[in-house]
Amino acid sequence: MNIVxxxxxxxxxxxxxxxxxxxxxxxPTMGNLHAGHxxxxxxxxxxxxxxxxxxxxxxxxxxxxxDFSAYPRTPEQDLQALAGAGTDAVFMPTTDEIYPRGMxxxxxxxxxxxxxxxxxxxxxxxxxxxxxxxxxxxxxVQPDVAVFGKKDYQQLLLIRLMVADLxxxxxxxxxxxxxxxxxxxxxxxxxxxxxxxxxxxxRLYAVLCDLRDEIRRLRRIPDKAEATGMERLQRxxxxxxxxxxxxxxxxxxxxxxxxxxxxLAAAWLGRTRLIxxxxxxxxx
Ligand code: PAF
Numbered sequence: 466m467n468i469v470x471x472x473x474x475x476x477x478x479x480x481x482x483x484x485x486x487x488x489x490x491x492x493p494t495m496g497n498l499h500a501g502h503x504x505x506x507x508x509x510x511x512x513x514x515x516x517x518x519x520x521x522x523x524x525x526x527x528x529x530x531x532d533f534s535a536y537p538r539t540p541e542q543d544l545q546a547l548a549g550a551g552t553d554a555v556f557m558p559t560t561d562e563i564y565p566r567g568m569x570x571x572x573x574x575x576x577x578x579x580x581x582x583x584x585x586x587x588x589x590x591x592x593x594x595x596x597x598x599x600x601x602x603x604x605x606v607q608p609d610v611a612v613f614g615k616k617d618y619q620q621l622l623l624i625r626l627m628v629a630d631l632x633x634x635x636x637x638x639x640x641x642x643x644x645x646x647x648x649x650x651x652x653x654x655x656x657x658x659x660x661x662x663x664x665x666x667x668r669l670y671a672v673l674c675d676l677r678d679e680i681r682r683l684r685r686i687p688d689k690a691e692a693t694g695m696e697r698l699q700r701x702x703x704x705x706x707x708x709x710x711x712x713x714x715x716x717x718x719x720x721x722x723x724x725x726x727x728x729l730a731a732a733w734l735g736r737t738r739l740i741x742x743x744x745x746x747x748x749x
Contacts, residue, residue: 466544466547466548466552466553466554466555467553467554467555468544468554468555468557469554469555469556469557470556470557470558470559470562471558471562472558472562472605475554475556475558475605475606476605478517478554479517479606479607482514482515482517482553487513487514487515488512488513488514488515488609488610489513489515489516489517489606489607489608489609489610490509490510490512490513490515490516490517490608490609490610490611490612491509491516491517491518491519491602491603491606491608491610491611491612492505492506492509492516492517492518492519492552492611492612493518493519493521493598493599493602493611493613494518494519494520494521494543495520495521495522495523495536495653496520496521496522496537496538496539496540496543496653497536497537497538497539497543497653497656498539498542498543498546498547498653499643499651499652499653500643500651501614501616501642501643501650501651501652502546502614503546503550504614504640504641504643505612505613505614505640506518506547506550506551506552507550508612508638508640509610509612510550510551512609512610512612512636512638513608513609513610515553515554516551516552516553516554517552517553517554517555517556517606517608518547518552518554518555518556519555519556519557519558519602519606520540520543520555520556520557521556521557521558521563521598521602522536522538523563523594523595523598524560524568524594525564525568525571525590525593525594525597525598526590526591526592526593526594526595526598527591527594528588528589528590528591531588532654532657532736535657536653537653537656540557556602556605556606563598563601571597572597573593573596573597574593574596574597574600574627574631575592575593575596575597576592576596576623576626576627576630579592579619579622579623579626579715579716580592580593580596580623582716583619583707583709583711583716583729584619584729584731584740585619586707587706587707587731592619592620592623595620595623595624596623596624596627599624599627600627600631600633603628603633603635608635609634609635609636610635610636610637610638611624611635611636611637611638612638612640613637613638613639613640614639614640614642614643615639615640615641615642615742616642616650616651616652616740616741616742617740618716618727618729618742619716619729621637621639622715622716624637625637642741642742644670645667647667648667648670648671648674649663649666649667649669649670650670650739650740650741652739652740654737654738654739655737655739657735657736657737658734658735658737659735662734662735662737665701665702665703665734666734666737666739668698668701668702668703669698669703669730669732669739669741670741670743672694672697672698672701672708672730673694673708673728673730673741673742673743674743675697676690676694676708676710676728676743677728677743677744677745680710680726680728680745680747681745681747684747684748684749685721685747686710686719686721686726690708690710691707691708691709691710694708694728694730695707695708698730698732702734703732703733703734703739704732704733704734705730705731705732706730706731706732706733706738707729707730707731708728708729708730709728709729709730710726710727710728711726711727711728711729712725712726712727713725713726713727713744716729723747724746724747724748725744725746726744726745726746726747727742727743727744727745728742728743728745729741729742730742
């Protein structure tokens with residue numbers, strides 16, 4: 466597995482793969498890899514002969530009071546895990562390489578509307594930072610396929626929209642969330658949880674599953690479902706930020722006519738912000 470940190474070395478790596486007629490699948494990450502990331506690599510391997518991962522904690526997607534400095538950085542472990550998973554090359558750029566003229570001067574890419582609702586309403590500028598760095602990484606790696614976890618449901622849709630709007634010839638593949646045995650979605654931020662918070666954390670998914678089951682049972686959205694979900698989370702000891710029942714295609718609030726739904730939620734446990742979601746289809 467080749468590890469490259471400069472754009473010129475990355476380009477040589479990409480040229481070598483292309484020269485050998487290999488398709489490229491790309492898995493962008495911020496490191497501190499867990500089984501969810503390794504599943505991304507597995508799916509990437511099924512889609513192309515050459516798998517390139519990136520590890521870059523992107524300062525542009527963190528707000529001024531967020532956890533950029535505390536974000537766990539474990540490069541040695543990550544490289545070992547990526548090599549074990551069959552990654553061909555890893556791009557580990559510095560911020561100078563990604564934002565050579567400085568972050569403030571960087572040309573940004575923002576998908577209007579959807580970037581500023583749901584999680585975007587609570588994290589101003591976050592999704593603009595995500596789409597900007599992912600677009601830059603896409604331009605550097607020029608993959609045929611890129612893989613993203615469905616845990617970041619809104620991020621996944623924003624990237625699909627960005628790729629469509631900019632006409633990028635990249636297939637975006639969403640990969641199912643990998644969970645701990647008790648249901649907690651895997652996340653690098655789970656490392657922040659104190660033992661007593663860790664025991665409460667799976668309740669976020671449990672509440673979402675209950676809402677999903679109730680929607681399926683009634684074959685409609687129950688009255689005041691979002692407020693009830695929020696109250697249940699609060700009672701269980703989580704500080705709920707939002708519980709939102711949306712339609713899958715554009716994450717707009719679901720109406721009684723919509724059939725393909727998703728329930729998205731974010732909640733705080735101490736200093737840890739958890740997000741999760743479930744999809745639900747109302748048949749008939
Ligand atoms: O999902 C993430 O880890 C990040 O948002 C991403 C896509 C690597 C961009 O920094």
